[in-house]
Amino acid sequence: MEKRVIFKGWLLPLLLLTPQVVVTAVFFFWPAGQAVWQSLFIPDPFGLKSQFVGLGNFEFLLRDPFYRASFVTTAVFSLLVTAVSMGVALYLAVLADRLIKGAGTYRTLLIWPYAVAPAVAGVLWLFMFNTRVGVVSWYLGLLGYDWNHVLNGGEAMGLVVVASAWGRISYNFLFFLAGLQAIPRSVIEAAAIDGAHFWTRFRTIVFPLLSPVTFFLLVVNIVYAFFETFGVIHTITSGGPQQSTTILVYKVYADGFVGQDLGSSAAQSVILLIVVGILTVIQFKFIERRVHY
Amino acid sequence: MATIRIDNVKKRFGQTEVIHGVDIDINDGEFIVIVGPSGCGKSTLLRMVAGLETVTSGEVQIHGKRVNELEPMDRNIAMVFQNYALYPHMSVFDNMAYGLKIAGTAKAEIAERVDKAAQMLQLGDYLDRKPRQLSGGQRQRVAMGRAIVRKPAVFLFDEPLSNLDAKLRVQMRLEIKALQRDLGITSLYVTHDQVEAMTLADRMVVMNAGVAEQIGAPMDVYQDPRTMFVGGFIGSPPMNFLQLRQASDDSMRLPPQIADRIEKAEGPVTVGVRPEHLSLDANGEARFSGRLRYVEPLGAETLVHLVTEGGEQITVRQDGIAQLPEAGSQCVMSSAAEHICLFGKDGARID
Ligand SMILES: Nc1ncnc2c1ncn2[C@@H]1O[C@H](COP(=O)(O)OP(=O)(O)OP(=O)(O)O)[C@@H](O)[C@H]1O
Ligand SMILES: [Mg+2]
Numbered sequence: 001m002e003k004r005v006i007f008k009g010w011l012l013p014l015l016l017l018t019p020q021v022v023v024t025a026v027f028f029f030w031p032a033g034q035a036v037w038q039s040l041f042i043p044d045p046f047g048l049k050s051q052f053v054g055l056g057n058f059e060f061l062l063r064d065p066f067y068r069a070s071f072v073t074t075a076v077f078s079l080l081v082t083a084v085s086m087g088v089a090l091y092l093a094v095l096a097d098r099l100i101k102g103a104g105t106y107r108t109l110l111i112w113p114y115a116v117a118p119a120v121a122g123v124l125w126l127f128m129f130n131t132r133v134g135v136v137s138w139y140l141g142l143l144g145y146d147w148n149h150v151l152n153g154g155e156a157m158g159l160v161v162v163a164s165a166w167g168r169i170s171y172n173f174l175f176f177l178a179g180l181q182a183i184p185r186s187v188i189e190a191a192a193i194d195g196a197h198f199w200t201r202f203r204t205i206v207f208p209l210l211s212p213v214t215f216f217l218l219v220v221n222i223v224y225a226f227f228e229t230f231g232v233i234h235t236i237t238s239g240g241p242q243q244s245t246t247i248l249v250y251k252v253y254a255d256g257f258v259g260q261d262l263g264s265s266a267a268q269s270v271i272l273l274i275v276v277g278i279l280t281v282i283q284f285k286f287i288e289r290r291v292h293y
Numbered sequence: 294m295a296t297i298r299i300d301n302v303k304k305r306f307g308q309t310e311v312i313h314g315v316d317i318d319i320n321d322g323e324f325i326v327i328v329g330p331s332g333c334g335k336s337t338l339l340r341m342v343a344g345l346e347t348v349t350s351g352e353v354q355i356h357g358k359r360v361n362e363l364e365p366m367d368r369n370i371a372m373v374f375q376n377y378a379l380y381p382h383m384s385v386f387d388n389m390a391y392g393l394k395i396a397g398t399a400k401a402e403i404a405e406r407v408d409k410a411a412q413m414l415q416l417g418d419y420l421d422r423k424p425r426q427l428s429g430g431q432r433q434r435v436a437m438g439r440a441i442v443r444k445p446a447v448f449l450f451d452e453p454l455s456n457l458d459a460k461l462r463v464q465m466r467l468e469i470k471a472l473q474r475d476l477g478i479t480s481l482y483v484t485h486d487q488v489e490a491m492t493l494a495d496r497m498v499v500m501n502a503g504v505a506e507q508i509g510a511p512m513d514v515y516q517d518p519r520t521m522f523v524g525g526f527i528g529s530p531p532m533n534f535l536q537l538r539q540a541s542d543d544s545m546r547l548p549p550q551i552a553d554r555i556e557k558a559e560g561p562v563t564v565g566v567r568p569e570h571l572s573l574d575a576n577g578e579a580r581f582s583g584r585l586r587y588v589e590p591l592g593a594e595t596l597v598h599l600v601t602e603g604g605e606q607i608t609v610r611q612d613g614i615a616q617l618p619e620a621g622s623q624c625v626m627s628s629a630a631e632h633i634c635l636f637g638k639d640g641a642r643i644d
Contacts, residue, residue, distance in 0.1 A: 194439070
């Protein structure tokens with residue numbers, strides 16, 4: 001099934017590849033290389049000269065309890081964001097797939113959150129849950145629940161997870177819906193005739209046939225949770241309280257740009273890069289095997 | 294083992310009615326073929342029997358029990374789809390075993406029944422394969438296998454052979470017929486191919502625009518079409534139709550008993566006669582004349598195309614390779630009186 005295009009000579013292919021290669025080089029290889037280089041030094045407080053420390057930055061980091069805690073925070077956060085955004089999106093997509101009338105409106109409304117930038121989404125949720133003036137926290141107060149994500153680490157985590165997952169649901173929804181609609185109706189009908197009720201059909205036919213989409217979304221969402229949620233966390237909690245929502249990428253920022261510890265920050269970026277690399281490899285190696293294309 | 298009764302069934306999609314009241318009574322073990330042109334509502338009718346489409350009005354009964362409100366899974370039916378609708382992520386074995394597993398059948402019995410069906414359909418070597426690793430004909434067999442392992446009361450087929458090439462279609466047609474005869478399961482089979490319909494059916498239902506125009510054994514339908522549509526749809530080449538202005542104009546000379554009937558009918562009458570009942574001589578009682586346009590020699594038969602003075606097309610089917618006059622010459626054709634069909638102005642037979 002592989003399609004091959006044959007070019008004569010190598011000039012044209014090279015020319016066609018150049019933009020992609022240049023972009024990748026400028027925005028990925030160069031900064032990544034710099035990060036690796038910087039992670040081997042400790043700059044002096046004024047940034048005038050730096051001292052070579054080898055793997056010192058890494059050694060220090062791996063012994064740092066705050067950094068290790070950040071690993072756990074990241075794992076919990078990404079798992080929750082991925083699970084919530086994919087779970088809700090799948091549920092909505094299944095409902096929308098069964099809908100005949102008004103499906104268009106429903107779909108459009110569900111796509112809107114995707115157009116909201118993460119930082120704006122963060123502010124939005126922050127307003128709603130603001131401990132003093134937030135609508136939701138006020139109603140929670142009426143119900144006798146004292147919402148305070150500024151002090152309560154669990155509540156803070158809950159809020160950033162919901163805010164991050166919210167913007168993601170639209171994206172996942174679109175893919176799930178497209179995936180569902182690609183399943184031939186007659187296959188579902190055959191299963192119905194074979195005696196399978198809705199839930200059995202979903203479990204044995206629909207979900208397995210959806211697995212390529214699910215797998216793709218899993219990879220994309222984990223990467224999203226690792227990196228792109230920065231804006232949400234920055235606006236809502238700034239990593240607090242007591243670093244309970246400081247995920248790895250936020251710590252890179254906090255230590256580097258706020259704490260001015262550039263060496264450690266660079267080392268963290270390198271570790272982050274490696275972690276994501278390993279995660280992706282694991283996903284492709286072990287989960288993809290269960291995917292039916 | 295079941296009878297099916299379709300009683301004045303109608304179907305509306307939104308405002309448009311696509312089935313206008315169909316009645317069919319199907320006996321136990323009978324093979325019924327629904328045939329008709331594209332869009333006439335064959336699939337819709339079948340899907341209403343399957344429970345995949347709601348019945349707007351009327352009643353569907355399986356084995357004497359009203360099933361209008363029952364889910365497909367509660368009707369004890371099996372269906373073979375045009376695109377086979379196999380579960381793409383399951384092996385051939387699992388495809389066939391799916392329904393049994395859901396029904397909670399014991400593992401040993403599932404294996405036994407699937408193996409038996411696989412043997413019957415020559416699928417023994419493919420049980421571990423996925424559908425995409427099979428040819429069209431093999432997929433078709435798997436779909437059949439999936440239907441028969443469940444031992445349903447009724448088989449439903451929706452153009453199961455239309456995705457196969459001509460040769461395979463003939464072969465599978467014979468296999469389906471043999472299988473149905475062996476199992477004795479009541480079957481409802483939809484096709485737009487009249488050859489399939491004629492060869493498979495115990496009785497066929499000719500549908501047109503949401504109406505069952507005629508129901509009967511293939512040969513009865515062929516020899517005695519009740520409407521112009523049936524005469525034109527069944528048979529290849531189709532029946533010739535000639536609009537009649539007077540009982541006997543120059544291009545048509547009909548025997549008195551037929552002319553009488555035409556006289557008594559109200560409105561214009563159309564004369565129908567099958568190509569094989571015409572011959573290029575004046576030996577029959579009903580005579581026609583026309584100009585020879587062209588000849589199609591097909592070896593076993595020769596089709597002669599003529600045009601009447603009124604501009605109507607006539608096809609004459611001659612056996613073997615016939616000696617024929619030149620194109621453009623005037624010819625006389627004739628047929629025995631008993632082969633002439635008369636249709637009234639609404640297209641229904643009037644004799
Ligand atoms: N879900 C639907 N909504 C609206 N109209 C429909 C629907 N399904 C079928 N129809 C209409 O009903 C009529 C009959 O359709 P049906 O599929 O039964 O035809 P068919 O005889 O099976 O044709 P074919 O030989 O092409 O399969 C068609 O005019 C079609 O447009
Ligand atoms: Mg159809």
